Amino acid sequence: MRPEILFPLFAPATSLKGVGPRVAPLVEKLAGPIVRDVAFLKPHSLIRRTPTTVADAVEGEVQTFELTIESYAKPRGPNQPWRVRCFDTTGFISLVFFGSFGASLELRHPKGARRIVSGKVERFRDELQISHPDYIVEPDKADTIPELEPVYPATAGLPPRTVRRLALEAASRAPALPEWQDPAWLRQENFPSWQAALARLHTPQSEADLLPQARHQRRLAYDELLAHQLAMAQRKAARRSHPASKIAAGDIAPRIEADLPFALTGAQQRSLVEIRADLAAGERMSRLLQGDVGSGKTVVAMLAMADIAAAGGQTALMAPTEILARQHFETLAEPLRAHGVEVVLLTGRDRGAPRAEKLAALASGGAKVAVGTHALFQDEVVFQRLMMAVIDEQHRFGVAERQRLQAKGEAVHLLAMSATPIPRTLELTVYGDLDVSRIDEKPPGRTPVATRASPMTRVHEIEARLEAAVKGGAQAFWICPLVSESELVDLKAAEVRATELRARIGPSVGLVHGKMPPAEKDAVMADFADGKLSVLVATTVVEVGVNVPNATIMVIEQAERFGLAQLHQLRGRVGRGRRESACVLLYDPPLSETAQKRLDILRRTDDGFLIAETDLELRGGGDALGLRQSGFPDYRFADPFAHRDLIAAAGDDARLIVARDPQLTSERGKALRVLQELFDWRPASPLKDAG
Structure with a gap:
């Protein structure tokens, strides 16, 4: 209430x-x-209106004059303005009006009348003028013209x-x-x-x-951050209050790990220890596993699934697209099945007897792991004992969708996975209601991707090199940016690029874009993954979440238009195999100093977390990292860059409040309830749930 x-x-x-x-x-x-x-x-x-005289007027400044109206000059043609000649004791200035309201102006401001006039001073030929003054008032109303006037967004x-x-x-x-x-x-x-x-x-x-560091701005930002952090701390505490099955590390996972053709990195081992501690605690786990594309998140999740299976439970892994679900299934099925853990793949394409067989295996408990898309949370999907939900790229799912999957069991543990690197300073704002594990090491054997920048003027040279590489058996992504307000214009640009590449390379060039039906899009990407296509032209970042070990070339047009983190994620789609890989960042010259620094950092490092921090430093607030797509809250006052210190302080304050006054019944607690209502950040706010 x-x-x-x-x-x-x-x-x-x-x-x-x-x-x-x-x-x-x-x-x-x-x-x-x-x-x-x-x-x-x-x-x-802020507009600062300086009172002055015509003789002291400064071009380009907003200034205020006390003038006498001398004459009106009617327009000589339909595109000509009305000109009102005025003067003060030091000189002449004209007021200029386009439109058909000159006659009414003359009625309200007759010749010989004195008026206070304020607006931006310009020079036309040799005369000073003000086009469409902001204010024209009688001298006794001069106080209605503010000397300082804040300017608001408009539409x-x-x-x-x-x-x-x-x-x-x-x-x-x-x-x-x-x-x-x-x-x-x-x-x-x-x-x-x-x-x-x-x-x-x-x-x-x-x-x-x-400025965001003004005291009143910081106060409002902190209020908003505190409301948000408090809601997430309450949500986290509520989850922990739900008892869940205690799951000990079983005997299946060590055997699977021993079979792997590589050793886990230190970061993978650390993340697995943190997940196992959650599973053994007897409280419902809500953990995010964060790591770059190809850092080995799925392997860590697989070993946790093996522990669940050893305890007699089931796991569901939900991915946002069918092709990603198939990719996960191919990664998990063989290692798990080799040790008696049955895995099924469930997507919207499943029909008839095969679908019924999979559903029966889940209902009976014969299948311990289900991998799929949104099909997993449909009503007819019943689990015998669902104990853990793993959600890949969890920001791509709505809250209701995630909750429907978790509702398939009792106190289901949640493991979310994300390949979007978020700076540590912002982690609380996006994942404040989750515990976070970071995989910040690359698996051994990953070939570094050679990254270079090249001006768009050399695009035909890049196309020629791509043609030669494709003839040698290589595969490549070619990313076209969203540069226009119109999706149709962007799509046209991508179609033109695809046509150009087909003319040079042949019919093995595919195109995916946001307007395609999902099944058609999946089919094109599957053809690329299977090697039937040599080049995949894509219009958006999200269309290319596909693992193609043979893809060794990534070309990104107008790279300066992408966030650094987006560029880094795209680059991570190549270099997945043993072959040398390259990323070409095509840009429109001249580059700004900031854009130059951004492309330079990409050439120097492949550490996604360092890149995300650098992007924040270089570009400050706003949506520098593509954060809106990553589940970043839509704050009104808080700036993620300028108020980083307040984010940490609000997180600490919120945790203390929940520990001392969980029901918010103290005097401060009651006031905090008002704060949460003011900003619509409540523990049960479904539209703003991170996990």
Whole structure:
């Protein structure tokens, strides 16, 4: 039940003055449907209006003048502006208006009238002018022109000044809320109250007030981070309160490990120890296994599956695409079956008797491991004793989908896997409700991928080299970026590239893109994996999650448009076998200094975690790492780069709160409940669940 004190902020945005049926959809698109969303809009810049005279006017600056209107010049043609000639004691300046409202201007501002005018000064030929001034008011209303004016985001039909008016009205409805911050932390950071911080957000006194390190900005960011971290800490504690079967390390896993043609890396061994400790604890496991593409996550998961099987339980491994599910099945089936652990593959393609046979094996417990896609959580899939769910690239699944799979058993252990490297400083924001194991070592025998950058002007030279490599039996990925607002335009560019490569290489060039039906897409990628295609042209990063050991070349067009972490993941698709591999980063010159540094770090290292940290350093906040696709929360005030210290502090505070006051019944606990409602970060918020 939402506290009554928050009702004014959760009123519909239509309760704001001027937000009627026409404006409401624009406000919702820009901010959201309620008053709070509008109050949480941040100004992005500041206009400083300097009072001056015509003689001292500075081109390109927004300035304010006291002028007398001398004359009106009507437009000579339909594309010509109205020009209003004005003067002060030091010189002349013209006000310029395009459109058909000159006559009404003359009525409101007649010749000889004195007016306060504010706007951006320009020079046209030898004359100073202001095009469409921001303000023209009578001298007794001069105080309606702010000397400092925050500029808000806008959308078509909703100009920044209208947004500012709505944001100020929304913020004025914010009540004084009970203090939820720890008093010692509040004193240490010298934070203002929440209400004062929000008010200062909308009335900045200087450019410094717009920076994320301004005191009021840090206060609002910390509040948001604390609400989120507290929800995740509560969720984590709730999971741990559910008893689960204690599973000891069995005798099957050591035999499987002994059969492997390689030794586990130190990072794989460490991760397996952490997983086994969770399984033996008697509490439900919620662990993320994080590691680069090809770092050996699946092998670690397989050994945990063997322990589950030895204890008489079953495991389900769910992958986002059929081709990835088949890939996992091929990795797991032979080693597990060799030691009596039956594995079945279940996808949407299964029909008739084969499907019925697989379902019967799962229901009877004859099959201990099921590998599949979304087909795993369908109603007719019944497990005899599901004890662990392994979810690959878990951010690709909705919360409800993950929960439906876990609901197939009692207190099912969760092991999530992700190949998206997240900087350590941001781990809490994405995986705060999970324990994290990192595989940060490469398996021995992986051939380093030679990486070089080349300008797009040399694309035909790259095509020629690719043609020669394909004739020698090589396979290659060619990635086309999403560069346009229109998917159709992007698709056209990829089709053109595929056609160009087919003309040079022949019909063995395939194309996958987001508009294709999943089955068709899987079929093309399967042909590539089977060696029937030599080159796979793809329009998006997510289309290429396929292991092709024979693929030794990765070409990425306009690489400067991708996040560093995305580039690193793409590069990880080659170099999976023993043959030398290469990655060519094609870029549009000239490169900015930052883009140059980003491509340089890729050439110097293949450590995904180091690359992710560097990307964060180079590009700061925003969505530098493609984090939105990785399950990163959509914060309103917190900046992942600028507020890294606050992320750690909020995580520590949240864990202490849950340990001391798990039900939030103390005075501070009650205030924290208000905070969680304010930001919609509650333990049961299904749309914001990380695991």
